[in-house]
Amino acid sequence: MQAEEKLTYETWPASPERSTLEAKNKFLGFWLFLGGETVLFASLFATYLALKDKVPDSSHHLAKDIFELPLTLTATMLLLTSSLTSVYAMYHMKNFAFKKMMVWLSITVLLGLGFLGLEIYEFNHYVHEFHHTFTSSAFASAFYSLVGFHGAHVTFGLGWILALMFRNYKRGLNLYNAPKFYVASLYWHFIDVVWVFIFTVVYLMGMVG
Amino acid sequence: MTNQPLSSSNPRVDLEYRRRKNAEEMRYQVISFTLMIFLTFVAFGVVAIKGFTAWFVVPFILLLACVQVVFQLFYFMHMSHKGHEAPSMFLFTGVFLAMIMVWAFMTIIWW
Amino acid sequence: MSTYAQKKGFGATIWDYLTTVDHKKIAILYLMAGGLFFIMGGLEAVFIRIQLAVPNNDFVSAGAFNEIITMHGTTMIFLAAMPLLFAFMNAVMPLQIGARDVAFPFVNALGFWLFFFGGIFLNLSWFLGGAPDAGWTSYASLAVHSKGHGIDFYVLGLQISGLGTLIGGINFLVTIINMRAPGMTYMRMPLFTWTTFVASAMILFAFPPLTVGLTLMMFDRLFGANFFEVAMGGNTIIWEHLFWIFGHPEVYILILPAFGIFSEIFSTFSRKRLFGYSSMVFATVLIGFLGFMVWAHHMFTTGLGPVANAIFAVATMAIGVPTGIKIFNWLFTMWGGSVKFTTPMYYAFAFIPSFVMGGVTGVMVATAAADYQYHDTYFVVAHFHYVIVGGVVLALLAGTHYWWPKMFGTMLNETLGKITFWLFFIGFHLTFFIQHFLGLWGMPRRVFTYLPGQGLNAGNLISSIGAAFMSVAVLILLFNIIMTQVKNVKVGNDPWEDGRTLEWSIPSPPPFYNFKQLPLVRGLDAYWLEKMAGKKGLTPAEPIGDIHMPNSSFIPFMISLGLFIAAFGAMYHVDDKPWALPVLIIGLVITFGSMLVRSVKDDHGFHIHKEELVQEEKGAKA
Numbered sequence: 001m002q003a004e005e006k007l008t009y010e011t012w013p014a015s016p017e018r019s020t021l022e023a024k025n026k027f028l029g030f031w032l033f034l035g036g037e038t039v040l041f042a043s044l045f046a047t048y049l050a051l052k053d054k055v056p057d058s059s060h061h062l063a064k065d066i067f068e069l070p071l072t073l074t075a076t077m078l079l080l081t082s083s084l085t086s087v088y089a090m091y092h093m094k095n096f097a098f099k100k101m102m103v104w105l106s107i108t109v110l111l112g113l114g115f116l117g118l119e120i121y122e123f124n125h126y127v128h129e130f131h132h133t134f135t136s137s138a139f140a141s142a143f144y145s146l147v148g149f150h151g152a153h154v155t156f157g158l159g160w161i162l163a164l165m166f167r168n169y170k171r172g173l174n175l176y177n178a179p180k181f182y183v184a185s186l187y188w189h190f191i192d193v194v195w196v197f198i199f200t201v202v203y204l205m206g207m208v209g
Numbered sequence: 210m211t212n213q214p215l216s217s218s219n220p221r222v223d224l225e226y227r228r229r230k231n232a233e234e235m236r237y238q239v240i241s242f243t244l245m246i247f248l249t250f251v252a253f254g255v256v257a258i259k260g261f262t263a264w265f266v267v268p269f270i271l272l273l274a275c276v277q278v279v280f281q282l283f284y285f286m287h288m289s290h291k292g293h294e295a296p297s298m299f300l301f302t303g304v305f306l307a308m309i310m311v312w313a314f315m316t317i318i319w320w
Numbered sequence: 321m322s323t324y325a326q327k328k329g330f331g332a333t334i335w336d337y338l339t340t341v342d343h344k345k346i347a348i349l350y351l352m353a354g355g356l357f358f359i360m361g362g363l364e365a366v367f368i369r370i371q372l373a374v375p376n377n378d379f380v381s382a383g384a385f386n387e388i389i390t391m392h393g394t395t396m397i398f399l400a401a402m403p404l405l406f407a408f409m410n411a412v413m414p415l416q417i418g419a420r421d422v423a424f425p426f427v428n429a430l431g432f433w434l435f436f437f438g439g440i441f442l443n444l445s446w447f448l449g450g451a452p453d454a455g456w457t458s459y460a461s462l463a464v465h466s467k468g469h470g471i472d473f474y475v476l477g478l479q480i481s482g483l484g485t486l487i488g489g490i491n492f493l494v495t496i497i498n499m500r501a502p503g504m505t506y507m508r509m510p511l512f513t514w515t516t517f518v519a520s521a522m523i524l525f526a527f528p529p530l531t532v533g534l535t536l537m538m539f540d541r542l543f544g545a546n547f548f549e550v551a552m553g554g555n556t557i558i559w560e561h562l563f564w565i566f567g568h569p570e571v572y573i574l575i576l577p578a579f580g581i582f583s584e585i586f587s588t589f590s591r592k593r594l595f596g597y598s599s600m601v602f603a604t605v606l607i608g609f610l611g612f613m614v615w616a617h618h619m620f621t622t623g624l625g626p627v628a629n630a631i632f633a634v635a636t637m638a639i640g641v642p643t644g645i646k647i648f649n650w651l652f653t654m655w656g657g658s659v660k661f662t663t664p665m666y667y668a669f670a671f672i673p674s675f676v677m678g679g680v681t682g683v684m685v686a687t688a689a690a691d692y693q694y695h696d697t698y699f700v701v702a703h704f705h706y707v708i709v710g711g712v713v714l715a716l717l718a719g720t721h722y723w724w725p726k727m728f729g730t731m732l733n734e735t736l737g738k739i740t741f742w743l744f745f746i747g748f749h750l751t752f753f754i755q756h757f758l759g760l761w762g763m764p765r766r767v768f769t770y771l772p773g774q775g776l777n778a779g780n781l782i783s784s785i786g787a788a789f790m791s792v793a794v795l796i797l798l799f800n801i802i803m804t805q806v807k808n809v810k811v812g813n814d815p816w817e818d819g820r821t822l823e824w825s826i827p828s829p830p831p832f833y834n835f836k837q838l839p840l841v842r843g844l845d846a847y848w849l850e851k852m853a854g855k856k857g858l859t860p861a862e863p864i865g866d867i868h869m870p871n872s873s874f875i876p877f878m879i880s881l882g883l884f885i886a887a888f889g890a891m892y893h894v895d896d897k898p899w900a901l902p903v904l905i906i907g908l909v910i911t912f913g914s915m916l917v918r919s920v921k922d923d924h925g926f927h928i929h930k931e932e933l934v935q936e937e938k939g940a941k942a
Contacts, residue, residue, distance in 0.1 A: 014227055018292065021498070025423040029494040031296035032524055035303035036486065040528035042307030043565075046314035047536065047547065047558055054553030073253050080249065084242045087285050091235045095228060134545060138553035141545035145536070167920050176922065189286045193278050199249075200274040204256045208263045295497050299524070306525050306612055310565060317616070317624045318557050 007174060012096040017182035020175055030183045034190050041194050044146045045201060051142040052206070060137050061130045063206030072203045075118045076195065079154075082111035083192040086185045093181055098172045101181070105165055108188065112158045119151050143202070150198055153191050160184050241284040248273045339872040341425035342832055346432050347411035347727060353436050354403030359794070360443065361395035364388050366791055369751070373784035375772040385768035386453035387470065391443075393456025394474065397570065398481060399439040401708070404716045405577045406435075406488060409516045411727050413492065415823035415830060416510045418501025418839045418846075423494035424487075425870040426918075431488035433880035438481025441887055445473035455766060457567070460548035460559035464540055469891055472541055476887040479534045480880070482527050489523030492516055501822070502861040503841035507601070510821045510845075511594060514601050515580030518608040519573045525612065526569035533562030542894050557622060564615040572611035575707065576604060578715030579646060582668045585722055586650050587845070588818050589665040590657025596649040597844060603642035603649075610639045620691045629688040636686035643679060647672060660818065663737030667718035670745050671711065678706030681756065696766075699759025705752045717744065717797070725815040729828045730808060736800040740793045747789025754779045754786075820848035825857050833867045836860075836933055867928040875918050882911030 013019040018027050053062045089104035123144070126132040134144045161184050168177050252270045255261060283289040288297055328336065337345060367388050371379045380388065414422055422428050445451040452474035454463040463471045496517045500509070509517075537559065539545035546552035548559055587594040594600060616624055616632040624632075650672060659665065681703040685694050694700055717740070724732050758779045763770060770776050814824040822839060823830075825847040837860035843849050850858055886907025893900040 010224065015292075025494050025498055028295055028498060029424060029427075029490050031293075032299050032490050032493055035296075035299035036490070036524045036528050038300065038303035038307050039310070039525050040532060042303075042310045043529045043532035043562060045307075046311045047532070047562075049311060050314045050318045050555060050558055051547065051553065054555070056552045069253055069257055073249075076249055076253075077246070080242070080245060083281065083285055084238070087238045087242075088235070091231060091238070094231050134539075134543070136546075136552075138546040138549065138555070141539065141547055141554075145539065145545070145547075163916060163919055176924070180919075186286055189281055192285075193281050196274050196277050196281070200252065200270050204252060204270050205267055207256050208266050299493075299521070302521075303525060309613070310529070313616070314558070314561065317628045318555060318561065 005174065007096070009096045012173075013175075014094075016094065016173070016175060016178035018179070020179075023175065023179035026179045026183055030186060034186070037190065041146075041149070041197075044149055045197065048142040048146045048202065051138045054139050055137040060139070061132055062139070063143075063202075064209045066126055066130050066132055067203050067206050069203075069207065071118065071122055072199055075115050075122075076199050078111050078115040078118065079192055079195050082108045082115070083189055085111060086188045090182060090185050093173065093178060096173060101173070102165060102169075105161055105181075109158055109161055109165075112154055112161075112188075116151065116154055116158070119147070119154075123148075147198060147202065150191065150194055153187075153194070157184070157188050157191055160187065238284055241280045245277050245280050248277050336872070338877055339429075339874045341421075341429045341870050341872055341876075343410045343414050343422045343425065343428060344727070344829060344832070346428050347407045347409075349432050349436075350403045350407035350410060351727070353432075353439065354400050354407055357395050357399035357439055357443075358404065361392055361400050362791065362794060364392035364395065366787055368392060369784040369787035371768065372770075372780050374781065375770050375774075375777055377769055380768070382768045383450075383453065386455075386766075387446075387451035389766055390452045390455050390458075390470075390474075391446075394442065394452070394478070395439075396708075397456065397574070398478060399435075399442070401574050401712050401716070402485060403435055403439075405519075405574065405712075406431075406485075408512075408581065408716075408719050408723060409492060409577065412723055412823055413513050413516045414495060414499070415726075415826065415834060416513045416821050417496060417499065417504050418822050418835060418841060419495060419499040420834045420838075420867065421870065422491055423499055424491045426873055426876065426923075427487050427491050429873065430876035430879060431484040431491065433876045434484030434487075434883070435481040436484075437880040437884040438477045438479070438484065441480060441884055442473050442477030445470055445477075448473075457563055458537070458559075459563075460537065460540075460556040463537065463559075464548045464556075471537070472891045475534050475538045475541065476891060479531065479538070480883050480887065482530055482534070483883075484880075485523055486527040486531075489520040489527070492520040493524065496520075501835075501838045501841055504846075507598065508841055508844045508846070510580075511583035511597070511600055511604075512577070512580035512821075514604055515576040515583075518604050519576045522569045522573045522576075522608050522611060526566045526573065529562045530566035533559055533566065536562070538890070542890055557619075560619055560622065561615070564618045565612075568615040568618065569611045571707070572607055574712045576607065578712045579604070581715040581719045581722070582650065582671055584821065585664045585668045585718055586653045588722075588816060588820055589660045589662055589668070590654045591660070591818050592653055592657035593845060594649070595652035595655075596645070599645055600649055603645045606642040607639060610635065610642070614639065617686055617688075617691075620688045621695045633686055633688040637683055640679060640683055647676060662721075662816065663732070663734055663741060664718040664722040666738060666741045667714045667721075670741070671714045671718075674706060674710030674714065674745075674748070678703060678710050681706060694759065696764055697759035698755045698763045698765055701765050702752050702755035702759060705755070709748055709752065717741075720797075722816075723823075724804075725811050726823055726828050726830075728805070729810050730804050731811050731815055732804050733800050736796055736803075740797045740800065743789050743796065744793035747786045747791075747793060750786025750789060751783050752786070754782050758783070814847075820845040822846055822858070825850075833869060833928060836867075836937070837862050837864055864930055864933055866930055867933070868925055869928060870925045871923055873918075873923070875914050878914040879911050879918075882907045882909070882914060885910060 016023075018024050055062065085104050085108045089101045089108060092098075092100035092104060132140050132143075134141055164177070164180055164184055168181075171177070173181075252273045255266055255269060282300070287293070288300075337349060340346060340349075367380060368385070371377050371385055371388075410422070410428070414420075442452075448469065450468050450470050452458065452463075452466070452470035454466050454471060454474075458471065458474055463474075496509070496513060536545070536547040540548050540554075546554045548554045548556045550556065583594055583600060614632055614636045616628060617636045620629050620632075650668075661669075681699070685691050685700060685703055694703075721732050721737050724730065758776060759765075761775055761779070763776050763779075770780070811828055813819075813827055815828065816824075819825075822841070825839065826835060839846065839858035840861035841858070846858060850856075884907070886904050889900050889902070889904025889907055891900075893904060
């Protein structure tokens with residue numbers, strides 16, 4: 001089956017993300033990459049946990065002083081919902097419903113942007129309210145690095161999904177770009193997986209003390 | 210075309226079957242999403258109600274996080290589907306190493 | 321495809337290599353770049369040995385000595401050993417599994433260019449205010465406070481080349497999992513393919529911690545973070561952990577492919593099936609797994625506590641078991657075989673005792689209590705040179721002789737090869753054997769000189785003489801290579817006449833599509849099986865048909881170049897240079913812009929048509 005061939009609803013395969021050799025390679029390679037990313041984030045989590053609340057003197061704020069539940073909960077809801085919307089997008093991809101897929105992807109992007117906006121607000125808030133800056137203590141460096149690395153992943157994911165949407169706007173689905181959409185959605189879910197641990201380990205456990 | 214498991218002689222039936230199967234799967238996705246939202250609220254709730262001891266809260270919310278991630282991996286990321294043997298092997302190796310690393314950093318970095 | 325056969329001008333050849341996505345050409349690029357860095361690292365070693373040849377020497381200053389030892393270690397591990405192994409993996413592994421290319425040809429090229437630019441960036445430090453000087457491990461307590469930009473070159477250069485290695489590892493994994501020829505089951509894969517597989521898996525999990533460690537160091541040095549700043553709550557031990565969680569698997573990433581190379585050579589030149597194939601596979605996987613469980617044995621003396629020390633000591637010693645299995649399997653492969661003493665076989669033969677000595681001292685330093693004596697002495701220097709030179713470098717030299725005909729279609733001179741071997745082998749033991757004793761006599765590692773009358777003079781002089789032997793050996797190898805390529809006597813498919821694996825069933829060098837028809841693999845040592853059955857080649861698994869091939873691309877070069885430029889901007893940003901920030905931004909724009917171009921431009925590759933393949937076959941017969 002040629003990747004660039006025009007397909008119809010009838011000829012669209014059951015697993016379009018894995019129906020050519022290129023697609024299979026892409027699919028597997030990306031999963032392996034996620035295995036590596038797991039260890040990457042583990043290194044950051046481990047560093048954060050080793051440096052949690054390690055500050056030069058008592059004038060610095062600790063985790064339990066700065067985090068707020070409502071803000072984190074809102075951000076979590078935005079990201080979790082965006083994960084569901086990207087599942088919807090892939091559902092329509094499998095049914096060869098390009099328009100619907102694009103709609104759901106757009107919603108995903110909007111939710112992602114909302115999350116990113118909240119994160120920027122949050123960082124800004126910490127800097128101005130608590131003088132909790134990237135350079136103020138080892139704890140702060142570790143916090144901003146871990147959460148910031150995740151934020152950078154969100155940003156990259158948004159750019160990636162948007163690039164795919166613009167590129168394929170006029171062309172519709174084919175076996176060349178279906179795996180690309182699928183892999184981008186895997187990346188988006190993985191970002192959500194990492195966030196689940198961030199809100200648990202950094203925010204909730206930070207509040208518990 | 211190795212990934213065409215459905216091959217009845219009538220393509221119409223095939224398509225219909227696939228459409229329904231996808232729809233059914235989507236229903237499971239929504240259910241797991243609901244559960245994830247629920248778990249999140251429980252985790253936040255346990256922390257918001259300041260009554261519990263940290264010895265209970267920390268393991269409990271970590272457990273909830275793990276359950277939630279299993280939902281993400283197996284439903285949202287389709288790891289329960291066939292053809293995910295190599296991905297799950299490598300992902301779980303990564304998870305295993307991740308746990309060892311976090312454990313080490315929490316126990317033998319103390320000075 | 322009639323164009324590729326035409327003679328090309330010099331410029332066209334350069335352009336061809338700058339844009340190539342062919343794994344065999346990328347292998348040659350890795351071999352050339354890795355060889356270049358190997359010679360630079362070797363020169364640094366020679367400078368070290370000249371400085372230490374006599375007491376109170378002032379051949380180089382103390383500061384320059386620190387830079388030289390740092391660059392020697394860093395260059396040899398990251399820029400010589402790994403790329404040279406990648407050269408063989410690229411050249412041979414796809415052929416061994418009967419694939420037409422790797423899974424991601426574009427990514428393969430990107431991996432090479434990232435490594436290359438990272439290496440060049442690191443080495444430019446010599447001309448731009450001094451090289452890194454905190455040792456190849458770059459412990460944070462030293463590195464964070466090192467003056468000048470040396471450590472910044474280390475951090476950024478290794479970051480860039482490390483990315484290249486990581487994507488290279490993923491590429492090999494996917495290739496092996498998805499692209500094996502019909503009949504090539506996992507348990508029929510040649511050992512070199514198996515070791516490539518396990519080493520690539522280790523790369524996938526070991527390089528992310530390094531990436532994070534380097535990032536934290538970069539944040540500390542360039543952006544004012546406090547990970548390793550004790551006064552601000554930081555902790556330098558974190559660097560040590562991150563570095564060794566990467567660093568110890570790295571040792572096995574290097575040695576496993578070396579084991580693979582030797583396994584091929586032993587069975588080829590003993591003209592016998594590898595003894596205990598399945599136990600070899602098992603041992604390889606087990607070593608790969610255990611390799612991640614032992615990193616803290618590099619840190620026994622930092623005070624992890626007796627429990628942690630004991631656990632890591634026992635885990636370390638456990639690795640001796642699968643390694644021992646391998647040693648015995650090699651011995652039993654030769655036992656009863658009809659051994660042919662070619663140059664690669666010389667190296668393989670010499671490897672066993674040399675590497676076992678490194679293994680024995682390995683168990684010695686793994687004993688946590690005793691390690692307090694050995695730590696940071698020349699004993700440790702002797703130990704790791706016995707495993708790295710006695711294992712990896714001997715394998716690289718053996719592999720060069722063994723696969724040269726497959727990569728270039730010419731045979732290296734055997735007499736010169738054996739002279740190289742003897743000089744290198746004698747020089748190696750002369751240099752490093754005595755260092756065990758220097759260490760036990762109390763000579764610390766990384767000192768730039770020592771006083772007379774401490775009993776260290778003779779030992780150091782012997783060591784330096786050994787280094788001279790090794791240098792001459794490398795020069796003879798270079799001479800051999802040049803002479804061979806000048807004479808340019810072409811050889812056939814199976815120049816060693818005893819080839820067992822698929823790469824020997826196709827022309828040397830192979831056509832750019834490797835296999836006209838994918839082969840049908842009927843067992844381990846597929847080509848040998850067919851030869852023994854009286855056939856000339858493998859049974860095809862498919863009729864002649866169109867072959868799909870990827871297009872060349874200049875984008876990998878541009879992506880890497882962008883990061884190279886951005887690294888300068890990031891580095892000089894701390895000096896408040898006004899041009900630094902624009903340079904950083906321009907570099908990143910080049911990188912991400914190139915990535916965008918790549919994703920926006922469809923690249924479906926091209927097809928070699930059936931008729932052309934048939935035509936070619938007729939032409940070859942006529």
